[in-house]
Amino acid sequence: MAGRLNMLYRYSVNLTPPPADPVVKQGHVYxxxxxxxxxxxxxxxxxxxxxxxxxxxxxxxxLIVSVDFIESGATDLQALAAEVIARRLAALPAATPGLWQTLQQQVRPHRSGAGLELSFAAELPGEQVALYLGYATPRKLLHFLMLCGPDRAAAVALFNATVPQFQPRLP
Known part of the structure; x- marks a missing residue:
C-alpha cells in the first residue's frame, strides 16, 4: 500500500524493587x-x-533488557561496574559454548552524573556477536544486551539503530 506508515510499539515496563524490610510490603512501582x-x-x-x-x-x-535492584554506595560503583562486565562476559560461554573474544569494554561516568555507563562488545567468531550497554547507580543495575549473528557490521548497525529507542530512567 503506497504511503504505508511504519508503526512503532511503545513498551513501558514497570518493575517493583524488593522492599528494604522483608516484613513491610509497599507497592512502590518504578x-x-x-x-x-x-x-x-x-x-x-x-x-x-x-x-x-x-x-x-x-x-x-x-534483545534482553533487565534490572537488578541493589543497595550500594557511590564509592562502590566503579568496582561493581567492573564486576558486572566481568560476570556478563563470563556468562556468554554458558549461553553459547565456545571461545568468546572480548572486542571492547568500557566503564565511564554517565553524562547525567547519576551513575556509570558500562559497555562491551564480544564475539564468538563465525557464530555470534554480543553488544552490551548497562547503567550502574546506587539503587540499580540496568542491562541492555543484544545478541546478533556473526556479521559485526550488521550487528553494530542494528545495535546503533536500537539503542536510541532505549531510554533508561536514572538513578
Missing amino acids: SEFVLDLPPAWQAQAHAGDNTVAFHEPAADAA
Missing part, C-alpha cells in the same frame, strides 16, 4: 526504562524476574 521498538521485534517469554526479551527474526537478533 518505571525503569522506556523502549520503543519497530513491530519486527517480537516479545519473547523470559523466565527471569525483572527481565523483558525480544527477537527480530529478519536479523536473527535477540
Whole structure:
C-alpha cells in the first residue's frame, strides 16, 4: 500500500524493587526504562524476574533488557561496574559454548552524573556477536544486551539503530 506508515510499539515496563524490610510490603512501582521498538521485534517469554526479551527474526537478533535492584554506595560503583562486565562476559560461554573474544569494554561516568555507563562488545567468531550497554547507580543495575549473528557490521548497525529507542530512567 503506497504511503504505508511504519508503526512503532511503545513498551513501558514497570518493575517493583524488593522492599528494604522483608516484613513491610509497599507497592512502590518504578518505571525503569522506556523502549520503543519497530513491530519486527517480537516479545519473547523470559523466565527471569525483572527481565523483558525480544527477537527480530529478519536479523536473527535477540534483545534482553533487565534490572537488578541493589543497595550500594557511590564509592562502590566503579568496582561493581567492573564486576558486572566481568560476570556478563563470563556468562556468554554458558549461553553459547565456545571461545568468546572480548572486542571492547568500557566503564565511564554517565553524562547525567547519576551513575556509570558500562559497555562491551564480544564475539564468538563465525557464530555470534554480543553488544552490551548497562547503567550502574546506587539503587540499580540496568542491562541492555543484544545478541546478533556473526556479521559485526550488521550487528553494530542494528545495535546503533536500537539503542536510541532505549531510554533508561536514572538513578
